[in-house]
Structures are given as C-alpha cells and as structure tokens.
Amino acid sequence: MAAVNNNSNATSNLAYSYLQSKNKISGLVSGMDIESIMEKLMKAESAQMEKLQQQKDKFEWKRDAYREVNTSLSSFEKKMFDDFGLAKNWNVRSVSNTGAGSVNATASTTATGNLTITEATKANAAQAVSTESRSYTAKSTVADLGLSLTDGKGSLSLGSVGADGKLSNIATIEYSETDTLQSFANKINSSKAGVTALVVDGKFSITANNTGRASDSASDLAVTGDNNGMFSALGFGTAGSADFALASNGLNATAKVNGIELTSSTNKFSVAGYSIELTNNIAAGSSITISSETDKTAVVDKAKAFVDSYNELVKSLNSKTSEKKNIDFKPLTAAQKAEMNADEIVKWEEKAKAGLLKSDSVLRGVVSDLRASIYSTDKDKATLAKIGITTTASYTDGGQLKIDEKKLLEALEKDPDILSKVFTGDNGVVSSMRDTAKAAVATIEKTAGKESMDVSSFSLGKNITTVNTKIEEWKTRLKGIEDRYWKQFSAMENAIQKANSQSSIFSQ
Numbered sequence: 001m002a003a004v005n006n007n008s009n010a011t012s013n014l015a016y017s018y019l020q021s022k023n024k025i026s027g028l029v030s031g032m033d034i035e036s037i038m039e040k041l042m043k044a045e046s047a048q049m050e051k052l053q054q055q056k057d058k059f060e061w062k063r064d065a066y067r068e069v070n071t072s073l074s075s076f077e078k079k080m081f082d083d084f085g086l087a088k089n090w091n092v093r094s095v096s097n098t099g100a101g102s103v104n105a106t107a108s109t110t111a112t113g114n115l116t117i118t119e120a121t122k123a124n125a126a127q128a129v130s131t132e133s134r135s136y137t138a139k140s141t142v143a144d145l146g147l148s149l150t151d152g153k154g155s156l157s158l159g160s161v162g163a164d165g166k167l168s169n170i171a172t173i174e175y176s177e178t179d180t181l182q183s184f185a186n187k188i189n190s191s192k193a194g195v196t197a198l199v200v201d202g203k204f205s206i207t208a209n210n211t212g213r214a215s216d217s218a219s220d221l222a223v224t225g226d227n228n229g230m231f232s233a234l235g236f237g238t239a240g241s242a243d244f245a246l247a248s249n250g251l252n253a254t255a256k257v258n259g260i261e262l263t264s265s266t267n268k269f270s271v272a273g274y275s276i277e278l279t280n281n282i283a284a285g286s287s288i289t290i291s292s293e294t295d296k297t298a299v300v301d302k303a304k305a306f307v308d309s310y311n312e313l314v315k316s317l318n319s320k321t322s323e324k325k326n327i328d329f330k331p332l333t334a335a336q337k338a339e340m341n342a343d344e345i346v347k348w349e350e351k352a353k354a355g356l357l358k359s360d361s362v363l364r365g366v367v368s369d370l371r372a373s374i375y376s377t378d379k380d381k382a383t384l385a386k387i388g389i390t391t392t393a394s395y396t397d398g399g400q401l402k403i404d405e406k407k408l409l410e411a412l413e414k415d416p417d418i419l420s421k422v423f424t425g426d427n428g429v430v431s432s433m434r435d436t437a438k439a440a441v442a443t444i445e446k447t448a449g450k451e452s453m454d455v456s457s458f459s460l461g462k463n464i465t466t467v468n469t470k471i472e473e474w475k476t477r478l479k480g481i482e483d484r485y486w487k488q489f490s491a492m493e494n495a496i497q498k499a500n501s502q503s504s505i506f507s508q
Contacts, residue, residue, distance in 0.1 A: 016338030018042035049474035057331035066448030077437035085430040090419040094295035099288030102280040107292035111273030120282035123211035126220030126250035130235030138182035145233040156226040160194040160208040165265040167217040169194035212265025219245035294416040318398035325355030373432035
C-alpha cells in the first residue's frame with residue numbers, strides 16, 4: 001500500500017490535506033515551511049479520528065455484507081415457492097396425441113384417463129362480403145359513392161360476436177365525404193367493433209375477429225344507424241335499412257369426446273384436465289386418441305434445479321462464514337486513498353472486506369436449519385432421501401446435496417405424486433426451507449436493517465450513528481487545535497520579525 005508522503009518539500013502538493021485552513025502564515029520571516037510542519041502536526045492529531053472513520057467503514061461494510069446475504073435469502077425463498085412449492089411444479093405431464101396436425105393437446109396436473117375425439121368441426125368467424133361489384137377502389141372517396149351527407153359527415157354503428165359468445169363490441173364509426181374507402185376501413189379496424197375491414201378492387205369485406213355464433217342474436221355481424229346507406233352504397237345487397245344483420249354465418253366448434261358432443265365458440269376445449277385445440281376438422285369415421293403420463297424427464301430436471309438452487313445458497317453462506325480475514329488490510333484513510341488510483345483502492349478494499357462474516361453465528365444457524373429441512377416429511381413419511389436426494393459424503397462440501405437419478409425414477413414409478421408430497425404442503429421441504437429463510441432475513445434485519453428502515457431501528461445503524469457523532473466532535477476539536485497551532489506560529493513569526501527589527505537598529 002502506498003503511504004502518505006511525508007517529504008516536507010512535497011507535503012504542500014498532496015491531493016489530501018489534514019488542514020482545515022491553509023496558507024495562514026507564509027514563514028517568510030523564519031524561513032520555515034510552516035504549512036508542511038502543520039500538516040505533520042495535524043496528521044498526528046488526526047490519528048484518533050482516522051481510527052473512528054475506519055471503524056465506521058467496517059460497520060458499513062458489515063451492514064452491506066449482511067444485506068447482500070438477505071438479498072440472496074429473499075431470492076431463494078421466492079424461488080422455492082415459485083419453482084418448487086406448488087403441486088403443479090411437480091405434476092408435470094407429457095401428452096400422447098395420435099392426431100398431430102388436427103389437434104394440439106396439453107395436460108394439467110389433474111389430467112386423467114384417455115380421450116377419444118371424433119367428428120370435430122372447427123369454429124369459423126362470421127364474414128360479410130359485398131355482393132355487388134362496384135367501380136370504386138381503396139383510393140375512392142366517400143363522396144364518390146354518391147351519398148347525401150349532412151355537412152359532409154355521416155356515422156353508423158357496427159358490432160360483432162364477442163369473446164363471451166354474445167353480440168357485443170358495438171362501436172360508432174364516424175366518416176366524412178373526404179375519407180377514402182381505405183381510410184374508412186382503417187377507422188373500422190381501429191375501432192372497438194371487433195372486426196377487420198378490407199377493400200380491394202370494388203369489393204368490401206367485414207370479418208369478425210372472434211370465431212363462433214352469437215348466442216343472444218340472429219346476427220354475428222350487425223349494423224345500426226346506417227341512415228345514409230353507406231353499406232348499401234358499398235354493394236352489400238342486404239343493406240336495405242338503417243339497422244340490419246350484416247352476417248349470421250359464424251360457426252361454433254363442435255367435437256365428440258368419448259361420445260359426448262361438446263361446443264365452443266373458439267377452437268379450444270377443456271376436458272378432464274386436458275386443454276384441446278382443434279387445428280383441422282376431423283371427418284366422420286376418423287378418431288384421435290389423447291392420453292398423458294408423468295413427464296419423468298421434466299420432473300428429474302426440476303429436481304436437479306432444486307438441488308442446484310439449494311447448493312448455490314449453502315455454498316455462498318459457507319464461503320462467507322469460512323472466509324479468512326486479512327488483518328494486514330484495514331480500511332483506507334482519506335489520505336491513503338488520495339495517493340492511490342481507483343483500481344488500487346478497489347483491490348485493497350476487496351482484501352480488507354474479506355472475512356467480515358467469518359464464523360457468523362446467524363449464518364451458520366441458517367445453514368444448520370436448512371440441513372434440518374432436508375429431513376422434513378409428509379404424513380406418508382416421504383423424505384428427500386426416499387427419492388434419492390441426500391447430502392454429499394464430503395465434509396468439505398458443507399452439507400450440499402446430491403441426487404441419485406436412478407432412485408428418483410424408481411420412486412416415480414411407484415408413486416407419480418411422491419415429489420409433490422415431499423416438496424409441497426405445510427410439512428414439505430419447501431415450506432420448511434422458506435420458513436428458515438424468512439426467519440434468517442428477519443434476524444439479520446435487526447442487525448443490518450434494510451434501505452427503507454430508519455438507522456435507529458437496527459444495531460449497526462446505531463453504531464454508525466454513534467461513530468458519526470464522535471467523528472463530528474473530533475472535527476470540531478481538531479479545528480480548535482489547528483487554530484491554536486496557527487496562533488503559536490504566528491506569534492513566533494511576529495517575535496522573530498521584532499527581534500530582526502531591533503537587531504537592525506543596533507547594527508546601524
């Protein structure tokens with residue numbers, strides 16, 4: 001480490017100064033480098049304050065080290081629940097489907113039995129196309145249609161079958177005679193009518209965005225308030241009044257599943273824990289069979305992910321409690337930092353921060369409690385060991401886990417739900433580990449707090465506040481000491497000057 005430069009000729013050029021007031025006395029009379037002498041004096045006087053600042057650094061480093069651990073524990077606790085704490089995480093099912101190309105199927109955790117699908121028809125969206133070809137193009141204007149509009153403006157309302165299978169999405173479309181037919185179509189498409197309009201070579205079409213029939217109406221596409229006859233002018237032959245059914249040709253999906261006919265406004269069905277989506281019709285006389293079983297590969301991968309997450313946390317905690325302290329590396333003073341570059345400071349502080357949590361009782365307790373969680377069991381005495389997950393034989397691993405895939409697969413063969421029993425529920429491994437992590441976070445917060453907490457509510461915060469107060473007191477004290485030294489040097493300079501003046505008188 002670079003030391004503070006004590007060379008009297010260079011002291012005044014240091015980036016850091018121990019002086020609160022500089023250049024009070026030049027030293028021209030005495031010929032002494034008073035500023036350099038003052039730097040040395042105040043450096044000695046500041047030693048106690050620098051120790052306090054180093055102590056403050058240690059407290060802050062330890063606070064931050066604890067908070068880093070709490071971040072890891074909180075992430076671990078959340079990951080345990082999100083990835084491993086629910087039955088659906090472990091009841092992963094793979095689907096066998098003989099109808100690839102006609103049916104997409106997935107299975108939930110409740111999927112049971114086999115399904116046979118016959119005579120399936122896909123759902124279609126209602127659609128209306130102008131029956132009379134006109135001479136207009138997309139660039140033609142509303143005025144070109146020959147409509148009589150009040151103040152050159154008109155409006156109508158358009159509705160379609162909604163996601164709930166009912167006629168809804170009624171939207172008012174306003175237009176003017178200067179609109180092109182393309183801009184009119186764009187207004188329809190950007191409205192909440194739930195349809196897509198298209199104009200090409202004298203033809204205009206309206207297609208519902210949702211498939212299926214409107215259960216509460218004879219119309220799947222409806223127009224109201226078309227008082228100016230816009231749709232009649234566009235070539236829709238059925239548009240004979242202000243209110244009319246534009247189309248009623250939407251089609252619901254139908255399928256027979258194990259002999260029971262099902263209907264859906266979409267192409268999706270939920271049956272016995274299966275989600276089925278029709279991608280093509282299934283002709284009469286043809287059939288598709290769907291079945292499911294535990295996805296052993298996915299479950300094994302999930303178990304590996306659990307072991308990796310656990311081992312990562314335990315390894316991190318063990319490394320912190322066993323890390324060696326570097327007693328030769330103390331927090332740098334401001335003067336020391338002034339003579340080091342940024343990279344040197346970072347490397348020094350990395351060594352100085354080592355071992356901050358060595359043999360920490362809280363962290364060692366967390367590891368001990370996590371190891372105890374390994375032996376959590378459900379009412380059927382299902383444990384991690386029973387499914388092939390145990391601690392490694394090496395003591396140096398600090399209680400990390402290993403997995404016997406063969407034993408795990410054998411356990412799944414005997415009981416497909418065994419992993420759900422081991423990991424989930426109030427008495428499961430995940431619940432126990434989450435409780436341990438939560439308790440540890442709460443304990444550490446009493447010592448190190450968190451960003452949102454008042455410093456007076458945790459012990460290290462109180463320590464930092466106390467040291468800060470002492471540092472400020474020392475700054476005030478040092479200001480007084482420095483002023484006293486300046487006065488003494490000033491008196492010395494004045495005395496020398498007076499003596500020199502008297503000497504010059506006698507020499508004359």
